[in-house]
Amino acid sequence: xxxxxxxxxxxxxxxxxxxxxxxxxxxxxxxxxxxxxxxxxxxxxxxxxxxxxxxxxxxxxxxxxxxxxxxxxxxxxxxxxxxxxxxxxxxxxxxxxxxxxxxxxxxxxxxxxxxxxxxxxxxxxxxxxxxxxxxxxxxxxxxxxxxxxxxxxxxxxxxxxxxxxxxxxxxxxxxxxxxxxxxxxxxxxxxxxxxxxxxxxxxxxxxxxxxxxxxxxxxxxxxxxxxxxxxxxxxxxxxxxxxxxxxxxxxxxxxxxxxxxxxxxxxxxxxxxxxxxxxxxxxxxxxxxxxxxxxxxxxxxxxxxxxxxxxxxxxxxxxxxxxxxxxxxxxx
Amino acid sequence: xxxxxxxxxxxxxxxxxxxxxxxxxxxxxxxxxxxxxxxxxxxxxxxxxxxxxxxxxxxxxxxxxxxxxxxxxxxxxxxxxxxxxxxxxxxxxxxxxxxxxxxxxxxxxxxxxxxxxxxxxxxxxxxxxxxxxxxxxxxxxxxxxxxxxxxxxxxxxxxxxxxxxxxxxxxxxxxxxxxxxxxxxxxxxxxxxxxxxxxxxxxxxxxxxxxxxxxxxxxxxxxxxxxxxxxxxxxxxxxxxxxxxxxxxxxxxxxxxxxxxxxxxxxxxxxxxxxxxxxxxxxxxxxxxxxxxxxxxxxxxxxxxxxxxxxxxxxxxxxxxxxx
Numbered sequence: 001x002x003x004x005x006x007x008x009x010x011x012x013x014x015x016x017x018x019x020x021x022x023x024x025x026x027x028x029x030x031x032x033x034x035x036x037x038x039x040x041x042x043x044x045x046x047x048x049x050x051x052x053x054x055x056x057x058x059x060x061x062x063x064x065x066x067x068x069x070x071x072x073x074x075x076x077x078x079x080x081x082x083x084x085x086x087x088x089x090x091x092x093x094x095x096x097x098x099x100x101x102x103x104x105x106x107x108x109x110x111x112x113x114x115x116x117x118x119x120x121x122x123x124x125x126x127x128x129x130x131x132x133x134x135x136x137x138x139x140x141x142x143x144x145x146x147x148x149x150x151x152x153x154x155x156x157x158x159x160x161x162x163x164x165x166x167x168x169x170x171x172x173x174x175x176x177x178x179x180x181x182x183x184x185x186x187x188x189x190x191x192x193x194x195x196x197x198x199x200x201x202x203x204x205x206x207x208x209x210x211x212x213x214x215x216x217x218x219x220x221x222x223x224x225x226x227x228x229x230x231x232x233x234x235x236x237x238x239x240x241x242x243x244x245x246x247x248x249x250x251x252x253x254x255x256x257x258x259x260x261x262x263x264x265x266x267x268x269x270x271x272x273x274x275x276x277x278x279x280x281x282x283x284x285x286x287x288x289x290x291x292x293x294x295x296x297x298x299x300x301x302x303x304x305x306x307x308x309x310x311x312x313x314x315x316x317x318x319x320x321x322x323x324x325x326x327x328x329x330x331x332x
Numbered sequence: 333x334x335x336x337x338x339x340x341x342x343x344x345x346x347x348x349x350x351x352x353x354x355x356x357x358x359x360x361x362x363x364x365x366x367x368x369x370x371x372x373x374x375x376x377x378x379x380x381x382x383x384x385x386x387x388x389x390x391x392x393x394x395x396x397x398x399x400x401x402x403x404x405x406x407x408x409x410x411x412x413x414x415x416x417x418x419x420x421x422x423x424x425x426x427x428x429x430x431x432x433x434x435x436x437x438x439x440x441x442x443x444x445x446x447x448x449x450x451x452x453x454x455x456x457x458x459x460x461x462x463x464x465x466x467x468x469x470x471x472x473x474x475x476x477x478x479x480x481x482x483x484x485x486x487x488x489x490x491x492x493x494x495x496x497x498x499x500x501x502x503x504x505x506x507x508x509x510x511x512x513x514x515x516x517x518x519x520x521x522x523x524x525x526x527x528x529x530x531x532x533x534x535x536x537x538x539x540x541x542x543x544x545x546x547x548x549x550x551x552x553x554x555x556x557x558x559x560x561x562x563x564x565x566x567x568x569x570x571x572x573x574x575x576x577x578x579x580x581x582x583x584x585x586x587x588x589x590x591x592x593x594x595x596x597x598x599x600x601x602x603x604x605x606x607x608x609x610x611x612x613x614x615x616x617x618x619x620x621x622x623x624x625x626x627x628x629x630x631x632x633x634x635x636x637x638x639x640x641x642x643x644x645x646x647x648x649x650x651x652x653x654x655x656x
Contacts, residue, residue, distance in 0.1 A: 029532040031602050047452070050601055051538060060538065061568040134361065134453045134469060191469055196455060197360070225367040225393065229542035231601050243567055258568030261540075266560050315542045315599035316388060317364035325360075 002163040002174055003182025006156060013037050015177050016087050020123075023056060023088040025049045034088065043090060047133055048307060052237030053095040054102060056088055057118045060234075060259050064114070064244065067253040075252075083117045087173065089125040093148035094138045094307035096126045098237035101305070104298055105240050123173050124150035125163075130187065135308030137197035137321070143306060146187055155184050202304055202324050207296035214288060218326045223283035225316050230261035232319070233286065235309040241267070262286045287323045333435070336500050337382035337407060340433055342373035344405040350431050351402025354393055356386040362456060363443040367393060369404075382407070384441035384459070387482055389595050391415035391425075392548040398426040406430060409437040410504055411484075413494040414591035414627030415548035420495070421630060422589065424551050434493030436501025439478075439485035442598070446480055484594030484607065487511045494628065511592070512615045514608055530576060536602035537575040539568075543596035543606050549586035549626075583609035588617060588636035591627035620644050 004012050016022045022037040025044045032044035034053055066077040099119070106115035126148035129136075138145055147153065151170030155162045162184035165171040192198070205213055233239040243260040246253045260267055262276075262285045269275045276282045294303035310319040337355070344350040353376065357368035363385040370376045389412040397404045408416055413434060419425045446454055446466060453469030462477045478486075489511055491504025518526055541557075544550045556562040557578070569575055583590075583606075592614060596606040617624055621635035621643065 029536055031536055033536075131452060131470070134455050191453075194469055221368075224369055227542065227545040227599075229540050229545040229599075231538075231540040231542045231599075234538045234540045235601060245567065256568060260567065265554070265558055266565075269560065311360075311364065313601040315546050317359055317366045319364075321360055322366070 001181070001183055002165075002177075002179035003184075004161045004163065004179055006159050006161050009043070009161065010040070012161070012177070013041075013089070014039065016089070016173075019176060021084065021086045023086065025090045034090075037089075047129065047131060047136075048092055048095075048309070050309070050313070051235055052098060052307065052309065053088060053091045054098060054237050054240075056086075056122060057099070057115050058102065058106070058240065058242075058259075061256055062114060062258075063254060063256045065255045067255070069252045080114065080117075083121045085121045085123070087123045087125060089154070090127045091124055091148070091150055092129060092307070093126060093143050093145045094136075094305040095237050096124065096149045097138070097141075097143050097305045098307075099124070101238045101294075101298075101301070101303060102240055104301075123152070123169050125152040125154055125170075125173075126150035128153065128155040128187075130156065130191075132191060132195060133308060133312075134196055135311040136195060136306065137200050137308060138306035139192055139195065139198055140200040141202060141302060141304065141306045145192065146189065155187070157184050157187060160184075197306075197321060200306075200321060200324065201328075202291060202302045202320070203295070203300065205291040205295065205324075205327070207292060210292055210296070213292055213327060214284070216327055219280050219284045222318065222323055222326055223280045226263070226279050226283050226318060227315055228263050228265070228279050228282065229315065230259075230263050231313050231315060232310040233261040233263060234259060235313050237305055237307055237309070238290070238303050262289070287320060290320060291324065291327075333501065334382045337433075337435060338376060338380050340500060341370060341376045341380055341405065341407070344431065344433075345370065345376060346373045349403065350405035352397070352400075353405035353407075354390045354397060355380045355407050356382060356388065356390075361454075363441075363454075369393075369397065382435065384439075384480075385443070387440040387442060387598060389415055389546075389548065389593050391419055392546070392551065394425045394430055395419065395551055398429040400429075403429055403431055405433065407433050407435050408493065408496060409435055409440070410491045410493050411437075411488070411591070411593050413492075413496060414490070414625070415593050416627070417494045417630065418589060418591050418627035419548055419551065421627075422551070432496045434496030434499040434501075434503075436491065436493070436499065436504060439488060440482045441477075441480040442482035444603070445482060446475070449475060449479060451475075482594075483597060487513075489592060489625070490628075492628075495630075512611060514605075515611050515615050518608065518612070533604045534576045534579055535572055536604055537579070538602060539566075539575065539578070540601060542599040542601065543579075544582060546595045546599045547582075547586065548591070548593065548595070549589045550582070579604075579606060579609060583613055586610065587613040588624070588634040589626050590614065591625070616646075620646055 017037050023034045024037050025032050026035050026041050027044045028035055032046040032049045034049055063079040066079050068075040106112040128148055129145035151167045153164045165174045241260045242257045244257045246255050263282050290303035295301055304320055341353045341355055344353055353370045356365045357379050358381045359365055365385050367388045367390055390406055391412050420427055451466055451468055456467040458465040463474050464477050464480050465474050487509045488507055490506040492506055493499055556564055557566045590610045594607050617635045624635050
């Protein structure tokens with residue numbers, strides 16, 4: 001295991017950034033977010049960023065292709081920039097697990113080349129949690145917040161940062177840094193046993209009862225005050241839906257994709273014109289996807305990583321925990 | 333207060349006076365209260381809550397709820413009651429289908445205010461006089477009650493309850509708090525500083541539309557920005573400046589109708605002080621056309637819908653920096 005003095009963290013960032021662009025969670029206008037490190041930029045003191053780390057691989061908006069029209073000539077242009085190797089530091093265990101879920105969607109054949117290229121060129125340095133929030137429930141999903149994955153796992157203990165490479169990519173990065181050797185002390189885990197949501201069970205919504213869950217009378221009550229905004233989907237590390245649109249520039253077309261939200265009225269609207277007509281169906285889709293459909297397709301893996309962002313950010317405080325509890329009440 | 337509100341809700345349902353009641357429902361924690369429709373007294377007694385964490389303004393739900401079968405009961409705090417009146421003025425609520433219970437309020441607390449104090453892992457609060465004992469995963473801390481106050485309640489405009497069928501607590505009156513201090517601070521900036529301020533704030537926007545969807549003044553059945561046929565559907569911004577435009581246009585669109593309830597800022601996941609845009613317009617309208625408070629009465633004409641020969645022709649072009 002490698003070690004670095006915490007008081008010299010900026011020097012470590014500098015050493016990494018000298019080789020590759022480095023992203024760290026920092027406060028921008030008061031809100032924690034992943035940003036390109038620049039000299040003096042400090043790690044946020046918040047546990048997690050408002051938006052998840054998925055932005056690095058699946059940005060909110062990106063251009064896919066350009067068409068340039070001149071008379072009867074159409075030129076097809078590839079706006080994809082050459083992705084450079086980059087490093088992201090400070091990804092929490094929950095977000096690191098979300099990459100597995102996103103991979104299963106974007107890297108399944110035919111792979112999404114935009115996502116794949118960013119993923120392949122990024123070295124992920126995770127950071128173990130020591131001070132979880134009351135809204136954290138990753139442990140209930142089998143995630144160990146003190147043993148986060150990624151290419152390099154990092155721990156802050158006392159006055160030092162400890163680093164351990166998990167992959168050849170991680171090893172390559174660490175070998176290029178002037179790190180000391182060190183063994184991290186055993187950490188106190190007791191706070192994780194006191195988490196209010198540690199016993200939550202999100203894994204019991206098997207596909208056998210898919211139609212029962214789908215037709216549960218609870219959906220009406222659960223969705224009745226949903227505002228239909230996209231907050232939960234946009235802060236969620238595992239939400240992966242997008243829309244592809246053409247923007248008419250007057251002399252051509254810019255085809256872009258952007259995050260979409262199943263909470264929106266025109267989500268998956270197609271020629272037949274009969275997408276989900278009310279908020280009940282939209283709301284149900286989001287939770288059925290996370291708790292039932294995704295696990296059914298992926299060996300029981302739940303489409304949630306327990307980061308707690310939706311618990312903290314939903315304007316009406318409705319979230320996956322409340323849904324799971326309410327659906328559980330009737331035990332269909 | 334909690335007991336009186338719950339008893340009233342239960343009574344409205346038991347007596348048959350209301351078919352359903354709009355209130356607030358308990359959550360996993362003490363602070364994650366959800367607006368909810370209750371249909372039985374039993375459900376009310378089990379799940380309804382009225383605590384300092386019931387910040388959500390229920391007025392907008394009445395647009396849909398008042399159009400359903402039977403009467404709906406609703407609990408309104410003073411600031412919510414301004415939205416209630418304003419929505420009626422705009423003919424969005426069927427008043428005859430609503431039984432409005434006004435609830436006096438001493439200011440709502442906000443979990444975000446506690447987090448802003450650096451408290452983490454908050455599991456419980458206990459109020460004693462003017463102190464609040466906060467239990468966290470990392471120990472207890474006592475803070476002043478006013479430190480837990482929601483941002484908007486720190487500049488509460490009024491404790492007067494408007495157009496309620498009955499009151500729980502006393503009728504209040506307008507307050508003389510400093511609502512425009514922050515706006516004046518922004519006005520005093522140079523245009524470059526002000527531009528930088530708003531760019532830094534609005535560039536955080538993730539376009540989740542929470543501000544618009546919660547806003548009682550944004551009550552269009554279908555927003556042009558959601559409508560694929562409008563030609564201006566705006567699911568993604570072509571450049572970062574479009575986020576600024578979205579919020580500025582929205583502020584102009586609700587000018588004269590915004591009651592300054594503060595829901596936009598409360599729900600913003602990125603803590604953008606959106607209410608300052610609305611307050612700037614309110615301040616300007618007050619200065620140009622005389623004091624006006626949206627939602628305070630049924631008769632006054634909103635300044636943006638009235639024209640007189642004496643109206644000033646204020647212009648940011650001729651006057652450079654606009655109205656001071």
